[in-house]
Amino acid sequence: MTSALRVFFVGGTISYRALFNWIRPGMYVTTMLGSPLFQILFFTYLGRYTRNEDDTFFIVGNAVQVAAMSSIYGMVMGIANERQFGTLSPLLATPANRLALFLGRALPFIANGLVVSAFGFAVSWALLDFSLARSDLPALALIVLVTTVSCTALGMLIGSIGLRARDVFFAANLVYFLMLLFCGVNVAVDDLPGWMEAVGRALPLTHGIEAAREVASGAPLGDVGGLVATEALIGLAYAAAGYVLFRLFELEGRRRASLETF
Amino acid sequence: MVRLFYAGWLFHLKNLSNSLFFVLISVLQPVIFASIAFFMYRSGQRPGTLLYVALGAGLMGIWSSTLFGSGGAIQWQRWQGTLEIVVAAPAPFLLVLVPLTLATATIGLYSIVTTLLWGRVFFGMPLAFAPPLQLAVALPATVVSLGLMGLLLASTFVLYRQASAFSNLLEYPVWLATGLLVPLSLLPGWVTWISWGLAPTWGIKAIRSAALGGGDAWGAIGMCVALGVVYLILGAVFMKNFERLARRRATLSLT
Numbered sequence: 001m002t003s004a005l006r007v008f009f010v011g012g013t014i015s016y017r018a019l020f021n022w023i024r025p026g027m028y029v030t031t032m033l034g035s036p037l038f039q040i041l042f043f044t045y046l047g048r049y050t051r052n053e054d055d056t057f058f059i060v061g062n063a064v065q066v067a068a069m070s071s072i073y074g075m076v077m078g079i080a081n082e083r084q085f086g087t088l089s090p091l092l093a094t095p096a097n098r099l100a101l102f103l104g105r106a107l108p109f110i111a112n113g114l115v116v117s118a119f120g121f122a123v124s125w126a127l128l129d130f131s132l133a134r135s136d137l138p139a140l141a142l143i144v145l146v147t148t149v150s151c152t153a154l155g156m157l158i159g160s161i162g163l164r165a166r167d168v169f170f171a172a173n174l175v176y177f178l179m180l181l182f183c184g185v186n187v188a189v190d191d192l193p194g195w196m197e198a199v200g201r202a203l204p205l206t207h208g209i210e211a212a213r214e215v216a217s218g219a220p221l222g223d224v225g226g227l228v229a230t231e232a233l234i235g236l237a238y239a240a241a242g243y244v245l246f247r248l249f250e251l252e253g254r255r256r257a258s259l260e261t262f
Numbered sequence: 263m264v265r266l267f268y269a270g271w272l273f274h275l276k277n278l279s280n281s282l283f284f285v286l287i288s289v290l291q292p293v294i295f296a297s298i299a300f301f302m303y304r305s306g307q308r309p310g311t312l313l314y315v316a317l318g319a320g321l322m323g324i325w326s327s328t329l330f331g332s333g334g335a336i337q338w339q340r341w342q343g344t345l346e347i348v349v350a351a352p353a354p355f356l357l358v359l360v361p362l363t364l365a366t367a368t369i370g371l372y373s374i375v376t377t378l379l380w381g382r383v384f385f386g387m388p389l390a391f392a393p394p395l396q397l398a399v400a401l402p403a404t405v406v407s408l409g410l411m412g413l414l415l416a417s418t419f420v421l422y423r424q425a426s427a428f429s430n431l432l433e434y435p436v437w438l439a440t441g442l443l444v445p446l447s448l449l450p451g452w453v454t455w456i457s458w459g460l461a462p463t464w465g466i467k468a469i470r471s472a473a474l475g476g477g478d479a480w481g482a483i484g485m486c487v488a489l490g491v492v493y494l495i496l497g498a499v500f501m502k503n504f505e506r507l508a509r510r511r512a513t514l515s516l517t
Contacts, residue, residue, distance in 0.1 A: 027427035038434035045444045046299065052306030170282040177286075177294045187301040 004097040011096070012104030015078050016112075032112070036066035036120050043186050044128055053188070059130045060216050061185040063120030064144055064209050067113035068151040068179060074109040075155025076172040079246070080162025088163070089259050092250055102246055103239075106152045113148035114141075132216060139221040140212055146228055147208025150235025154204050156242035163249040163259075184209050204238060207231040266353055270361030271368070278369045284327055292323035292373040293380045299443050300385065313388075316381040317473060318442040321466050323373020324408055325436055331366025332412025333429040335359065336420040336504075346514055355505055356498050363412035367405045374401070374469075392475035400472040400483055404465030407486040410493040411461045417500035442466055461489050 020028075040062045047058040079102075082088040091101075121140075124130035132140065158175060162168030180186065182200040189200045189210075200206045211227035221228075253259035278284045296319030303311045336359075339345040348358045381387030391397050419428055438444060439453050440462040446454050457463040464485040471477030508514040 024427075027430075030427040030431040034431040035434065038431070038438065042434045042438045042444070045438060045448055046302060049444050049448055050299075050302040050306035052302050167282050170286060173283070173286050174290060177291055181294050181298050186298050187305065191301060191305045 004100040007096045008100040008104035009107070010104075011101055012107045015105045016074075016108035019074070019077055019081075032070060032116055033119050036062075036069065036116055037123050039066060040120055040124055041127070044124075047186070052191075055128055056130065056216055057188075057213065058186060059121075059124040059128060060213050061209050063117055063124060064147055064212050065179065065183070065185045065205060066120045067117040067144060067148040068154075068176060068205060070109050070112040070116055071148055071151035072155040072158065072172055072176050074112060075106060075152050076159040076162060076168060078105040078109065079156065079159030080168045083163055083260055086260060088253075092254075092259065098247060098250070099243065102156065102243055106149075106156060109155065110145070110148050110152050113151065114144060117144050117148065133218065136215050136218070139215045139224075142221065143208055143212045143215060143224070143228055143231075146232050146235070147205060147212070150204035150208065150231050150238070153235040153237075153239035153242060157238050157245065158242075160242045160245035160249060163246065163253065179203065179205055182206075202234070204231065204234050207234070263357065266357055267361050270358060271365050274362045274365035275368055278327075278331060278365060284331065284369055287326040287330060288323045288369050288372045289376050291326060292319045292377050295319045295322055295443075296377045296380060300381075312381050312385055313474060314470065315443065316377040316387065317374070317469055318466060320374035320377040321370075321404070321442050321462055321469065322437050323377070324367055324370025324405065324465075325440075325442075325462050326433055327370040327373070328363070328367045328408045328412040329415065329432055329436070330429050331369070332363040332409075332416045333419045333432075335362050335366070335412075335416040340515060343515070349505060349508075349514060356501055359416060359501065360409075360413055360494075363416055364406065364409035366412050367409035370408070371401070371405060391473045393472065396472035396479040396483075397469065400465075400468035400479055400486075403483045403486040403490075404461070404469060407461035407465060407490040407493070410490040410497065413497035414493045414500070417497045417504060420504050436460060436462060439463075440466065459489070461486060461493070464489065 040059060043062050044055055044058040047053055047055065082091055121130070121132070125132075154175070155172075158168060158172050161171065165171065182192070182196055183189070183203055183205040184192075184200060185205070189197045189206060192200065207227040208231040211224035211231065214224050214227075215221065250259075296315055299315045299319060300312060303315060336345065339348065349355050351358070378387075378389060382389055438449070439446075439457050440460050441457065442462060446457055446463075464482045467477060468479050468482035468486060471479035471482060
């Protein structure tokens with residue numbers, strides 16, 4: 001148990017720090033903080049022009065969605081980079097608890113996603129006159145946490161596919177952009193065609209954003225409990241699918257001696 | 263010289279077209295952003311804007327491919343180990359680099375084609391353009407001016423190891439500040455001053471005026487050409503300086 005906890009916390013931290021082997025702090029600031037800031041500004045101004053919703057709709061949608069940047073890209077790199085950098089075989093040769101190994105990698109990216117999202121809300125307050133009642137903050141923080149965990153689970157799934165696929169970063173990029181379209185970030189899912197709404201409702205983020213918007217407009221947490229629970233369940237389903245694929249590709253890779261072949 | 267230019271442009275065009283990343287940013291990403299913008303326009307009941315959106319999203323794709331392609335051009339040459347060879351070759355380095363940056367802007371044309379096809383196939387958008395001659399001039403003028411802007415990016419980003427971080431940072435601001443989907447009149451006044459120095463501002467004006475009619479397409483095309491010349495001069499000066507310093511310090515291949 002102690003060993004599994006050590007793998008969970010220490011392994012996850014080391015994996016996160018390993019990213020900074022090539023991601024420098026300057027790159028982190030420009031990518032993780034600069035890009036979300038301009039994404040929020042871009043869609044809020046576009047919304048002001050199209051007049052389909054008010055500023056709060058776009059600010060909340062995008063400030064929650066930007067957490068997915070860390071959750072998806074980070075998680076994909078956290079798993080798939082082991083193969084890219086040639087460390088997958090030694091890692092899987094260890095007797096380390098696989099579930100701890102797998103889930104431990106998620107923790108830093110969840111924290112990172114929360115920071116990015118909080119930054120998004122803070123700059124919206126500073127630059128776009130976004131305001132939120134102080135009493136709504138805990139509920140919003142909880143919703144963002146659940147949504148970030150859920151998006152990280154999707155990142156785990158894509159990262160696991162990266163143990164087999166040749167160019168998983170293409171998939172990660174594509175999924176990230178498609179979430180902007182399907183998950184109600186800038187267009188309410190009700191306004192999308194039926195099939196797009198159905199896809200969006202099966203993805204992480206959609207229910208979290210809906211819940212965050214309601215809380216931002218003054219609804220108590222109890223009123224959005226169903227949405228938050230749905231978001232959590234979707235995340236759980238993606239995490240389970242990701243872990244199953246992780247194990248499957250590990251076993252297949254061992255059987256075929258193809259863990260690090262491309 | 264013409265052969266070198268053409269061979270370089272064609273080689274990089276084929277090379278970039280084989281990259282999944284560039285397929286993503288020049289084909290799929292513009293369609294996704296065009297769809298988002300279209301749904302936003304539709305639910306906001308802005309009339310007659312589908313072609314406006316398609317062209318704006320198409321130019322967003324040209325900017326993205328130029329930004330990521332040209333911004334990382336020299337770094338990629340370093341990683342592939344070809345930078346020393348092309349710098350040591352008898353041909354001026356500028357003549358090797360310009361076809362590359364123009365190729366990154368050219369593959370952005372996929373974006374325009376894709377977003378127009380997307381509008382036509384999925385939303386029945388009519389493709390009736392006003393005087394076709396203006397569009398036939400506006401498109402290459404825009405691509406060349408963005409390609410030369412790419413040269414300027416390549417020659418300045420080379421000074422920084424984390425050039426890709428700048429690329430990530432600059433995508434949205436230029437989309438916003440050049441009026442590709444959001445009119446400049448909606449932004450703070452100082453943004454307009456910045457936008458005048460950016461080729462996509464004039465490129466989208468030229469293309470929209472040529473495609474939709476109205477506006478001064480030839481004036482905007484002229485501004486594209488003028489800015490292209492400025493970018494070329496600045497890019498050449500910066501590149502010469504980079505080459506001189508890299509040779510003197512023996513840092514050409516250092517990443």
